[in-house]
Amino acid sequence: MTAPLVDIADLVIGYDTGMRQVRALDGASLRIDExxxxxxxxxxxxxxxxLGMAxxxxxxxxxxxxxxxxxxxxVDVTRADDEALRRLRHDKLGFVFQNPTTAxxxxxxxxxxxxxAMGGRPPPEAIAELLSRAELNESERILRAFPHELSGGMAQRVVIAMAIARRPHLLIADEPTASLDASIREKVMSTLGRLRAESGASLVILSHDLRMVARHADRVAVMYGGRIVELGSVTRVMQAPAHPYTRALLTAAAGNERPGERLCPIPGTPPILESRCEACAYADRCAFRETRCDTERPxxxxxxxxxxxxxxxxxxxxxxxxARQEDR
Ligand SMILES: Nc1ncnc2c1ncn2[C@@H]1O[C@H](COP(=O)(O)OP(=O)(O)OP(=O)(O)O)[C@@H](O)[C@H]1O
Ligand SMILES: [Mg+2]
Structure with a gap:
């Protein structure tokens, strides 16, 4: 068996905020295939x-x-020296962030x-070819433009073109369409998916919108309280969710949020952990809670x-x- 492209095991990450430490990841484990x-x-x-930035x-x-x-x-990312990390980022990774204008x-x-992004002085045809792969025509006009002269959708396509320029093995897209108009989100997602398929890279899409990403992914990992709480094929997880949080996410009305708006459709709020959670982090919002959920970490x-x-x-x-209606 070949090693997975990404292997994250029991990862714990905290942010020092001065007064306290926020435990953003509380034992997250995930493997991503080629x-x-x-x-x-x-x-x-x-x-x-x-998780994505880690x-x-x-x-x-x-x-x-x-x-x-x-x-x-x-590469053992937490122990690698600066040179190994630089090479990993340069040769193997590509990133697409939420807001193309800040990228x-x-x-x-x-x-x-x-x-x-292409590594220096590529011939003009190569640049035009890269842009057309990201479905940007009129490449001459775009190449002369400054970022503020492009629409959000065009700017994000430029960022995507730059992210794939070196043929990364892993593309990480963090809310890639959240800042775009609803009318072009699907198209930008399709471009991203097509480019991934053509290159054979793996794509990780980070999003709060389960229904949107499900149309574009093979597998889904549902995160809660700094852990992956359900992981499986999109079909299986969407048709019959096994975690009450996945179920609540699916029941929640999606699709009517405005661009960039964050949905928080489930009653209650997610936990902010300061130490290892010794119970189920979802227990106090869960319709299926029983005693051990408060005392035993699943x-x-x-x-x-x-x-x-x-x-x-x-x-x-x-x-x-x-009963799913009552979960809400
Ligand atoms: N630089 C930081 N300093 C302190 N706390 C942080 C920092 N970045 C993130 N956190 C905290 O870590 C936790 C996880 O944050 P993270 O940004 O990874 O979540 P997310 O799922 O990407 O959220 P979003 O959907 O808002 O982008 C949160 O409680 C957040 O407040
Ligand atoms: Mg985020």
Whole structure:
């Protein structure tokens, strides 16, 4: 068996905030294969960005790795020296962030930025070809433009073109369409998916919108309280969620939020942890809660073709659909 492209094991990351430490990841484990699209979904604060940035050790200085390990393309990310990390980021990783205008340098013409992303002085045909792969026509006009002269959708396509310029093995897209108009989100997601498939890279999409990403992913990882609480194929997880949080995310009305708006459709608020959670982090919002959920930390276990972190998965999966309305 070949090693997975990404292997994150029991990762614990805290942010020092001066007064206290916020435990953003509380034992997150995840493997990502070659040539797949994985969606990581969860409400704001569940730890998606922390997990995504940890893969390239791109976290801010206040972030501390407290435990666990991260291996990406054979590199031990938490222990690698600066040169090994630089090579990993340069040769193997590509990032697409939520807001394309902050990802681009406002003082440089697009042509210069794309050329830099391609490694220096590529021939003009190569630049035009890269842009057309990202479905940007009129490449001459775009290359002469400054970032503020492009629409949000075009700017994000430029960022995507730059992210794939060096043929990364792993593309991490953090809310790639959240700042775009609803009318072009699907198109930008399709472009991203097509480019991934053409290159054979793996794509990780971080998002709060389970329904949107499910249309574009092979597998889904649901995050809550800094852990992956359900992980499986999109079809299996969407048709019959085994974690009550996944179920609540699915029941929640989606699709009517405005661009950039964060949904928080489940009653109650996600936890902000300061130390290891010794119970189920979801217990106080859960319709399936029983005594042990307050006293025993659930561990990941295989369950009906996926992995789930829940004491009550058998009850959740067996509950009638009608009850899902009451989960809310
Ligand atoms: N630089 C930071 N300093 C202190 N706390 C932070 C920092 N970055 C993130 N956190 C905290 O870590 C936790 C996880 O945050 P993270 O940004 O990874 O979540 P997320 O799932 O990406 O959320 P969102 O959907 O809002 O982007 C949250 O409680 C957040 O407040
Ligand atoms: Mg985030």
């Amino acid at each position: 040539d797949e699209t994985l969606a990581i979904v969860g409400e704001s604060g569940s730890g998606k960005t922390t 893969a390239g050790r791109l976290l801010p200085p206040e972030a501390k790795v407290i435990g666990g390990s991260i291996h990406v393309a054979g 681009l340098d406002p003082t440089l013409r697009i042509g210069r930025q794309v050329a830099l 561990e990941a276990r295989p369950f009906l073709g996926r992995e789930v972190v829940c004491h009550r998965a058998e009850a959740v999966i067996g509950a009638p659909t009608q």
